[in-house]
Amino acid sequence: MKKIIIATQNKGKAKDFEALFGPLGYEILTLHDVAEDMDVEETGSTFEENALLKATALANHLQTIVIADDSGLEIDALDGRPGIYSARYAGEAKSDEANMEKVLKELENVKESDRTARFVCAIAVASPSNEPFTMRGTCEGIIATERKGENGFGYDPIFFVPAENKMMAELTTEQKGAISHRGNALKKLASNLDDLFFKA
């Protein structure tokens, strides 16, 4: 099977990518498979900058083409926070539970019509020989007042998707991929995957 390497430590993201790439005939490898110890500092000020940092570091290390994803949740009532700090919003321990708790508390007195938010995903593609590039996908939603659903990861249990009339964590991985920020970013790449990764 053709393999695509993703520079991520996040198992939830890896699962999303497996559902997106699997049907196209690709197997996913992550940092756990190819460079367990690699931890790139996310010092950029945008999703794109951070995705480029992660993809370029691993592409240089492995001398092959690599994808990275930098993503997060932008909440309008919080001026776009947690944004690029989504993974560590409640502290360096990177706890999904604590992050959701913090968001729910900050929105305690915010009415439903003002709880609009979006997931954002920047995907970077880097290789040793070509200029790296990025693409962005988004997914609009509303922050609920309590958790619901068992699927997904991160903020999925508090993110209501009006288009599906369900929480993100109530969707299957396949359903999520069809409407998610990650799926929408990848759609821009999918048409020329083979050209990019497996040029004869």
Ligand SMILES: O=P(O)(O)OP(=O)(O)OP(=O)(O)OC[C@H]1O[C@@H](n2cnc3c(O)ncnc32)[C@H](O)[C@@H]1O
């Ligand atoms: O950097 P890597 O190793 O890829 O893993 P990470 O979890 O640190 O990833 P990011 O730096 O891109 O931070 C993304 C955070 O945004 C949130 N997030 C991103 N995509 C999400 C999704 O599809 N569903 C729920 N939360 C998501 C979640 O808290 C992630 O930890």
Ligand SMILES: [Mg+2]
């Ligand atoms: Mg990260």
